Amino acid sequence: MTLPQVVAFSGNRDTIRVVGHRGARGIMPENSLVGFDFALSIGVNLLEFDVVMTMDHVPVITHNNELHGPSFRGKDGKFLSGTCPRVSNLQMADLVQYDIGRLDGQTEYGKRFxxxxxxxxxxVPRLGELLQLVSQPKYNQSHLMLELKSDPHQDAESRHRDAFVSAVISEVRNAGLADRTLLHSFDWSLLAECRRQQPDMPVSFLTQICESANEAGEDSSNTITPDFDAPGTSIPDEVIRAGGSLWCPYYKDITDTDLARARALGLCVAVWTVNAPEDIDRMIDxxxxxxxxxxxxxxQRRLSDRGYKWQD
Amino acid sequence: MTLPQVVAFSGNRDTIRVVGHRGARGIMPENSLVGFDFALSIGVNLLEFDVVMTMDHVPVITHNNELHGPSFRGKDGKFLSGTCPRVSNLQMADLVQYDIGRLDGQTEYGKRFxxxxxxxxxxVPRLGELLQLVSQPKYNQSHLMLELKSDPHQDAESRHRDAFVSAVISEVRNAGLADRTLLHSFDWSLLAECRRQQPDMPVSFLTQICESANEAGEDSSNTITPDFDAPGTSIPDEVIRAGGSLWCPYYKDITDTDLARARALGLCVAVWTVNAPEDIDRMIDxxxxxxxxxxxxxxQRRLSDRGYKWQD
Ligand SMILES: [Mg+2]
Ligand SMILES: [Mg+2]
Known part of the structure; x- marks a missing residue:
């Protein structure tokens, strides 16, 4: 029987799902409660977001291990520049001093949105704040694609990594949202640890083969995957072997062959991060x-125009 | 002393105001409560919207006198086509049968957004529903640019026009929002009636000289203005003569000379509807x-990048 979280992310003949990336990064501050609330308010019930952990072990929602200069302002109101503090070196009380409501238009990153x-x-919201938001009855159809960001500075100690996974899973379980959450990562070893700690929660494997000019260097987390270049390797088969329920390829990587193979294996396939109208159309095709x-x-507009639904 | 509504729409050395057109038509369904709530939630406290009246004399928020095919769906879920019913021929109970949550991508209008x-x-919201929304304490900084749409089919009877103005003004007054509302129109005779009925509420005069390919034919209401083509005519002077506090020219019409004249006369100048980045920049210049x-x-992004505020 397919797990309900996986059903929530699975399309069908007349349905293709819409997942709000970091909430709705194009419209609202990324990985913010207002952004998640916006996505939910327009009927986008599937939310993707990124989790790291503070020095005092609070799982928080932000993309990078180091504070992200183009979207973080200090108390002086100025965007951060130069080497930025690491989340893992900050207490929660210090992290919430920063304001993530704006983008620095002088940066390449800022110009993208x-x-x-x-x-x-x-x-920066605690994971717990988002869990509380989606626990409201009006959002009871929402499901979470919770991306765990591994920290290359800390992961040498497997103790740290296990504590991170454990902290995240227990927050989700305690909020009663285990059956509405997928665990998602580029770090397949972190997902193996998720499987070990919580075998009944589905895991979602991110992959990227093509270079992305935009995303390159933006992320400071680990990518740990099998060697996809070895002859005869099929990524969908590797995902199944690793116990995955979802495969999340970069949208430029996906081929008809891989998609057919994923389907044959019963994998749900969600592509990231698709923004240009022509790319959206290709993914619908x-x-x-x-x-x-x-x-x-x-x-939603492209799907609606072409007669597709995104909700049941 | 300048009226508080006019102050709310006036910029200063480091402030240029942002007014959400029909809420935020580019992002959310136009003239909808969810759209107004979105604009308010991002700190856009100035809302522009359009008011017409149903057969049973309920002021409602919608742009056209005839239901707008590209954004109105009937009970069968299909967008309206052909000749659409007039709002003035519908009871409120009938009007709310239509769904305005989507856009028809097959139409030129739909392709624009x-x-x-x-x-x-x-x-379609009643005017009263928006007044209730902005009466919440969290939105106590919001101000309304309430556009009255005259109805060429009805205005032959001045009785109808006077009843329309009276219905709108009394709703605003009864909600306690007269000091947060501007009355705004292309129909200067309607604004004269507003001045007659409620001389302490500021009025805002819309003008358009250049043709707009986009807006042409979209609107079915009346434009009634003095003759701007007469030699020596200055539009800002005409606005002052008509008792206006705001002048709202189409953004392609505005010149340095007219802006300077408006300033000298103490008029507040709000331009419509500015969407392209280069046009936004020119208006900031x-x-x-x-x-x-x-x-x-x-x-907001363009203003923020250039060091301007939009709120006090
Ligand atoms: Mg992510
Ligand atoms: Mg209007």
Whole structure:
């Protein structure tokens, strides 16, 4: 029997799912409660977001291990520059001093999201705050794609990694949301640890083969996967071997052959991060299960125009 | 002393205001409560919207006198086509049968807003519902640019027009929001009636000289203005003569000379509807008081990048 979280991310003949990437990064501050609330309010019930852990072991929602200069402002109101503090070296009380409500338009990163609303007084949320938000009855159809970001500075100690996985899983379980959450990562060894600690929660394996000009260097976490270049390797088969329920390839990587193989193996396929109209159309043509996007309204428009639903 | 509503729409040395056009038409269904709530939630406290009246004399928020095919769906889920019913021929109970949550991508109008979220179960709001929304304490900084749409089919009877103005003004007054509302129209005779009925509420005069390919034919209401083509005519002077506090020119019309004249006369100048980045930049260069836009996040980004505020 397919787990309910996996069903929630699976398309069907007339349904392709929409997953809000970091909430709705194109429209609202990324990985913010206001952004998640926006996505939910437009009927985008599937949320992708990134989790790391503070020095005092609080799982928080932010993309990078180091504070991200183009979207973090200090108390002086200025965007961070130079070497930024690591989340793992900050107490939660220090982390919430930063404001993540705006983007620095002088940076390449900032230029990528020209429509993002600019707010003040927006803080890095605890994982627990998002869990509380989606626990409201009006959002009882929502499901979470919780990305665990491994920390190359800490992971030498497997003790740290195990504690991270354990902290995240226990928050989700305690909130009663284990059956609405997928654990998702580029770090397949972290997902193996998830499987070990909580075998009944589905895991979702991220992959990327093609270079992405935009995403390159943005992320400071680990990518740990099998060697996909070995002759005869099929990524969907590797995902199954690793116990995965979802495969999340970079949208430029996916082929008809791999998609057919994933289908044959019963994998749900969600592609990331699809923003340009022509790429959205190509993913609809391929008929993937789910499209992860910074512009959920745009994907809704393309789906609606072509007669698809994204909700049951 | 300048009225508080006019102050709310006036810029200053480091402030240019952002007004959400029909809420935030580029991102959310136009003239919908969810759209207004979105704009308010991102700190866009100035809302522009359009009011017409049903057969049973309920002021409602929608742009056209005839239901707008590209954004109205009937009970069968299909967008309206052909000749659409007039709001003035519908009872409120009939009007709320239509769903305004989506856009028809097959139409030219639909193609103009490719990022608009697609929702179901969204109804034409009563004016009273918006007044209730902005009466919440969290939105106590919000101000309304209430556009009265005259109805060429009805206005032959001045009785109808007077009843429309009276119904709108009494709803606003009864909600205690008269000091947070501007009355705004292309129909200067309607604004004269507003001045007659409620001389202490400021009025805002819309003008358009250049043709707009996009907006042409979209609107079915009356434009009634003095003759701007007469030699020596200055539009800002005409606005003052008509008792206006705001002048709202189409953004392609505005010149340095007219802006300087408006300033000298003490008029607040808000330009509509500015969506393209280069046009937004030009309006910032001119340093208008306020920019009316379908993409409030985009205008916030341009202002933020250039060191401007939009709120006090
Ligand atoms: Mg992620
Ligand atoms: Mg209007």
């Amino acid at each position: 020209p429509d993002q609303a600019q707010l003040d007084g927006i803080r 391929l008929h993937v299960d789910a499209i992860i996007t910074d512009y959920p309204g745009r994907v | 490719p990022d608009q979220a697609q929702l179901d179960g969204i109804r 001119l340093h208008v008081d306020a920019i009316i836009t379908d993409y409030p996040g985009r205008v």
